[in-house]
Structures are given as C-alpha cells and as structure tokens.
Amino acid sequence: MPPLFPALTGEARTPGRPALRFGDRSLTYGELAAVTDTLAARLKDAGRVAVWATPTMETAVAVVAALRAGVPAVPLNPKSGEKELGHILGDSAPSLVLAAPDDELPPPLGELTRIDVEVDAGSGATVGDESRATVGDEAGARGGGAGTAPTGDSAGEESAALVVYTSGTTGPPKGAVIPRRAITTTLDALADAWQWTADDVLVHALPLFHVHGLILGVLGPLRRGGAVRHLGRFDTAAVARELSAGATMLFGVPTMYHRLAEALPADPELAKALGGARLLVSGSAALPVHDHERIAAATGRRVIERYGMTETLMNTSVRADGEARAGTVGLPLPGVELRLVEEDGTPLTAYDGESVGEIQVRGPNLFTEYLNRPDATAAAFAPDGWFRTGDMAVRDPDGYVRIVGRKATDLIKSGGYKIGAGEIENALLEHPGVREAAVTGEPDPDLGERVVAWIVPADPQSPPPAGELASHVAAHLSPHKRPRRVHYLSSLPRNDMGKIMKRALKTHE
Structure with a gap:
C-alpha cells in the first residue's frame, strides 16, 4: 500500500524540509528518516510496543518509527495512575517500552525491556538502550533515511497501527485498535476539508497519547509533508510567537481557546497573530459560543470545529471554505456516513435543528475492535453495522451537525x-x-x-x-x-x- 509518510520515503522525499520542532530542538525530514530508519530496524517483529508519551520529540520519533516498522504502538499517558497503567500493560502486553533517556518510568513498566530514544539533530540522530549504547554510526550509514530499514508500508491497510486507550469513564479503559486504513483515510479527508498542504505549519501544545494531539497533530502534518511546532505546554505568548513566525494552523481544545479569548483584549499582538492564521481548529469538546464570538470579534478569524472520538477518528468538520458557524461541527467528512437515531434505533429524518438523536457513523475511519473485548466490540455496533457513538445531536436544515452532549451524562x-x-x-x-x-x-x-x-x-x-x-x-x-x-x-x-x-x-x- 502507499506509504503513510511519502515525504520520508520514495520519490516524494523532501530531506531538507523542516519536519518536527519541539522547543529549540528540530528535525528535518532527512534527519527524521534517519533516526526512524534505525529505530524501525530494531522494532521489526517486536509485536506491540509501548511509548511513554510525553510531549517531546522522542515520543513523535518513537511512534513514527513503530509505524514505519509495521508494529502497533500503545501510547501511554504519563499521568496515568499505577492501577490504570497496570491494567493497560496487562491488556495490551507490549514487548518493550520506548522512552526518552531521562524519563523516570513508574514501577509497572519496570519489567519491560526499555529502549531509549536519543535524538540529537546536531550530531546525527541516535537510538540507544538502557545502557546508553548508541547506533549513531548505523544512522549515518543509512545516508539520511534512504529507506533501507524495514518499513510498515508493506503492511496491509487493516494492520493495527495504534492501540489507543479510552478514558475509562464507565469502567477500565478499553484499547481501541486503530488500523492504518483509519489513519490514512481520516488524514486525507481532513486534507480535503481543510485544504491542508505541505506548505502548512501547525502549532499546538496538545498531549501526545490520544487522537487529537498524536494522529491529527503529529502524523497529520507529516503525512502532508508539512511541519509541526509543538510548544511543550500551552502558552498564549508562545502561540502568538509561532503564528507570527510562519505557522499557518493552530489546533487546540476549548480550554486553550478560552484562555486565548481572555487574553485578547489586552494583547493586540496576539489578536494580530490569530487573525493572520489560515486555520484555527478546536476539538475534543464543544467550544462555547461565547468564546467563538469573542475570538471572531477581536481577530476577524473564526474558529472551526470538528467532531471525532478515539474509536472513529474524525467524523465531521466545518470546511476551510465553508461557514464557521458557532456551535456546530460541520458536515460529515468524505467517506463518512452519519445518521441520528431515536432510542429504539429508528433513524431520524428531520433536519430541523430541534430533533435530538444519537449519532451513529460508519466508514473507513472506524477502529477495528476493542482489544480482548469482543463483547464490548459487539455492543458498540447497531445490528446493521453502524457504530454507536453515545453522542447526542441535532442537524440543521443544511445538514450541519450540532452536538448537544453525551447520551449518558448530557x-x-x-x-x-x-x-x-x-x-x-x-x-x-x-x-x-x-x-x-x-x-x-x-x-x-x-x-x-x-x-x-x-x-x-x-x-x-x-x-x-x-x-x-x-x-x-x-x-x-x-x-x-x-x-x-x-x-x-x-x-x-x-x-x-x-x-x-x-x-x-x-x-x-
């Protein structure tokens, strides 16, 4: 199948272009290809691998290397308690854990083989183990990522790429198995909706253990051949700096946009920077209409929203060339089917902006299964194959979706x-x-x-x-x-x- 990251391999390689930047550390596509070639060679046939997913360059390198090796990665939230972490490790059974050299890992990870991901763009990218033995010479011998390492590009589209654990609000977290097919189709559908190209530079400060920060925020730009600038932690001044210095897109959650809205009246440079962005995208929860309007009034730029979840990746979005209507998450993405149903499963046909129903979806963006949970997997789907999201919504006459809350709590x-x-x-x-x-x-x-x-x-x-x-x-x-x-x-x-x-x-x- 075609590669996940054309800019790293083959004729579409762009070795000199910026790829990743975390703080003052950066990698070009050539350097990223070199370090992930080396690490992918070590991960070949490793089975599932855990990634200690701190908001760092090492996490991005580890996940890209696992994908290029064709082995599933299990991102671990560094803030997980030991009981939850033990459950995830017991359920996913990774063969090893990838971490930055200075990371102190909690006891549940102590029995796993550890590989330290060492990234130093100034002197070549290296990968070492706990003894700090490096393979920098091997990375150099690969000539900047010529594609000599085994890659996952030969893996089938249904092959597992990631196992991402849900929040566990109704019981122990479940591992959603995300196939390569779901990642590529979602990212390509968003490229269509957002007119996303290699010329875009994305800035964000999202965690890297979930769909929004990792798949959209890191893998998305790399699939397009563009660049990622990760802030490490959210800061309004840093957002203004990056958007003023060439970044074209900002991804955030409502809390971040609320802080931006609060800071705007006293910060004309922030207003200018946000106004100059090509795209401001909010997700993971509903952005209050009040914050929408405050940002639009101060910057002349409207935030667009999209709607997705771990099991489905992205389902809908406001298009870059569409109406960024406050309170809506736009239209279904290309390839995604969406319907609203009554409690008895009867589909709603009224697009009246008032009739509330549960969102159900189907399409190539869906997960494969909950790991080791055939019962939960079966229960997640309606008898006719549609996935039950548990989210409640109405549809406006033009088809725009407005989410009104979760079925269980809202x-x-x-x-x-x-x-x-x-x-x-x-x-x-x-x-x-x-x-x-x-x-x-x-x-x-x-x-x-x-x-x-x-x-x-x-x-x-x-x-x-x-x-x-x-x-x-x-x-x-x-x-x-x-x-x-x-x-x-x-x-x-x-x-x-x-x-x-x-x-x-x-x-x-």
Missing part, C-alpha cells in the same frame, strides 16, 4: 422533553456573571429529571442569583430548559483534554 429528560445540556451551557456562558458552566440532570419526582447548573462565577464575591440565571436561560431558550438548581464552584473538574468530568461534579455537592 441528555436530560424533563417534563416529556429531551434536553441537551450543551445548549443550556452556551446560554449560561452568555451571562456576564458566569465564567464557566456545566449542566447535568438529577432525579425529580414530578419532571422525571430536573436541570442542574454548576457555575463558576466571574466574581466569586458576587455570584449571579439562581433566579436570575434561570430567567436568563428561559428567555434565551425556553422555560422548560431553565436550571431548577444552581451550585457555585471555584472551578470545574476537567481531564487532560479540558473536558468537564461531569461524573465528578456530584462529589462537589
């Missing part, structure tokens, strides 16, 4: 109505006294469920009264969607991706 059935928490959250965020908001449901003897708001006030000393917030929502949406109870918090519990952990909110009562 669909509130109150007084005979189906209410999506997301639209109430957006309404609350438009109140000047609200900094952050989350909405959940709780049992009610009369309504079935009542709407509950969790508010971080803009001024903790003078929070907006509950009655005022209820009236605000009723006026913006409708009376049956108003919150019946309001809790005030100093912050909302969030995960590494900035998603609000609603199951944790009950512990704050």
Whole structure:
C-alpha cells in the first residue's frame, strides 16, 4: 500500500524540509528518516510496543518509527495512575517500552525491556538502550533515511497501527485498535476539508497519547509533508510567537481557546497573530459560543470545529471554505456516513435543528475492535453495522451537525422533553456573571429529571442569583430548559483534554 509518510520515503522525499520542532530542538525530514530508519530496524517483529508519551520529540520519533516498522504502538499517558497503567500493560502486553533517556518510568513498566530514544539533530540522530549504547554510526550509514530499514508500508491497510486507550469513564479503559486504513483515510479527508498542504505549519501544545494531539497533530502534518511546532505546554505568548513566525494552523481544545479569548483584549499582538492564521481548529469538546464570538470579534478569524472520538477518528468538520458557524461541527467528512437515531434505533429524518438523536457513523475511519473485548466490540455496533457513538445531536436544515452532549451524562429528560445540556451551557456562558458552566440532570419526582447548573462565577464575591440565571436561560431558550438548581464552584473538574468530568461534579455537592 502507499506509504503513510511519502515525504520520508520514495520519490516524494523532501530531506531538507523542516519536519518536527519541539522547543529549540528540530528535525528535518532527512534527519527524521534517519533516526526512524534505525529505530524501525530494531522494532521489526517486536509485536506491540509501548511509548511513554510525553510531549517531546522522542515520543513523535518513537511512534513514527513503530509505524514505519509495521508494529502497533500503545501510547501511554504519563499521568496515568499505577492501577490504570497496570491494567493497560496487562491488556495490551507490549514487548518493550520506548522512552526518552531521562524519563523516570513508574514501577509497572519496570519489567519491560526499555529502549531509549536519543535524538540529537546536531550530531546525527541516535537510538540507544538502557545502557546508553548508541547506533549513531548505523544512522549515518543509512545516508539520511534512504529507506533501507524495514518499513510498515508493506503492511496491509487493516494492520493495527495504534492501540489507543479510552478514558475509562464507565469502567477500565478499553484499547481501541486503530488500523492504518483509519489513519490514512481520516488524514486525507481532513486534507480535503481543510485544504491542508505541505506548505502548512501547525502549532499546538496538545498531549501526545490520544487522537487529537498524536494522529491529527503529529502524523497529520507529516503525512502532508508539512511541519509541526509543538510548544511543550500551552502558552498564549508562545502561540502568538509561532503564528507570527510562519505557522499557518493552530489546533487546540476549548480550554486553550478560552484562555486565548481572555487574553485578547489586552494583547493586540496576539489578536494580530490569530487573525493572520489560515486555520484555527478546536476539538475534543464543544467550544462555547461565547468564546467563538469573542475570538471572531477581536481577530476577524473564526474558529472551526470538528467532531471525532478515539474509536472513529474524525467524523465531521466545518470546511476551510465553508461557514464557521458557532456551535456546530460541520458536515460529515468524505467517506463518512452519519445518521441520528431515536432510542429504539429508528433513524431520524428531520433536519430541523430541534430533533435530538444519537449519532451513529460508519466508514473507513472506524477502529477495528476493542482489544480482548469482543463483547464490548459487539455492543458498540447497531445490528446493521453502524457504530454507536453515545453522542447526542441535532442537524440543521443544511445538514450541519450540532452536538448537544453525551447520551449518558448530557441528555436530560424533563417534563416529556429531551434536553441537551450543551445548549443550556452556551446560554449560561452568555451571562456576564458566569465564567464557566456545566449542566447535568438529577432525579425529580414530578419532571422525571430536573436541570442542574454548576457555575463558576466571574466574581466569586458576587455570584449571579439562581433566579436570575434561570430567567436568563428561559428567555434565551425556553422555560422548560431553565436550571431548577444552581451550585457555585471555584472551578470545574476537567481531564487532560479540558473536558468537564461531569461524573465528578456530584462529589462537589
């Protein structure tokens, strides 16, 4: 099959072009080809390999090398607790772990063979083991990545490329097996939707153990032959610097865009930098409409949203040449089929912007299976083969998708109505006294469920009264969607991706 990374091999090689930059460390495509050739040769026939996925050059090199060797990589979240990490290692059974030389690995990884990935573009890229024995001479002998190492390009499109573990909100994390086919079709569909080319330079600061930061944020630019500039950690000044210095695209999560929106009024250079970007993309959770509008007003540039998940990679997106409508995630990507269904599985046919249904998808972007979980794999699909996402949405008359929340936590059935928490959250965020908001449901003897708001006030000393917030929502949406109870918090519990952990909110009562 065609290579995952044409710029690293064959006639499309571009050895002198910038490929990766993390802080002040960088690799050209020739240097990246050399180091991944060497490491791929060592990984051949290794079976699954774990990658200690810190936000570093070594992680990117390790994953690319595994893909070029044709062995599945299992990215490990460095913040995982020992119990969760032990579960993932026991489930995926990697033969070894790849890590940066200075990484201190926790006890559950102690019994695995370790390979240290040493990257030094100034004196050649090397790969060593725990004894720090290097193979720099071998990398040099390969002549800058001429493709002499065994590569995964001969692997079939259904071959496993990654095993990415879900967040485990309803039980132990499940390993979603991502085939090479899903990666290539998703990245090529996004290239079509976003007009993504080798001339684009992407800046981001996302973690590298999940789909957004790793597949979209690292593998995406490398597949196009473009460049990645990873910030290590998010910082508004660093974003402004990189966008002012030639970066064309920014990927982020809503928390990052919220911080950008907060910083814009006092930072004209940031506004100029964001306004000059070709594409600002938000994902992993819904971007509040309020932040959409603040960024657009200050920069003249609208953020576009896309929608995906671990098991499906990307499903929909606003197109670069389409309308970046706040609160929507656009249209299905090329090759992706999407439908909304009732609770009994009956497909919804109304594109009226009001009828709520569960999103189901099918297409070449889907995962193969949950590792070692045939029961969970079977349960994830409807009888006719569509994948049940668990996300609830409505479709506008032109087909645009608006997600209103998760079926398990964000669909509130109150007084005979189906209410999506997301639209109430957006309404609350438009109140000047609200900094952050989350909405959940709780049992009610009369309504079935009542709407509950969790508010971080803009001024903790003078929070907006509950009655005022209820009236605000009723006026913006409708009376049956108003919150019946309001809790005030100093912050909302969030995960590494900035998603609000609603199951944790009950512990704050």
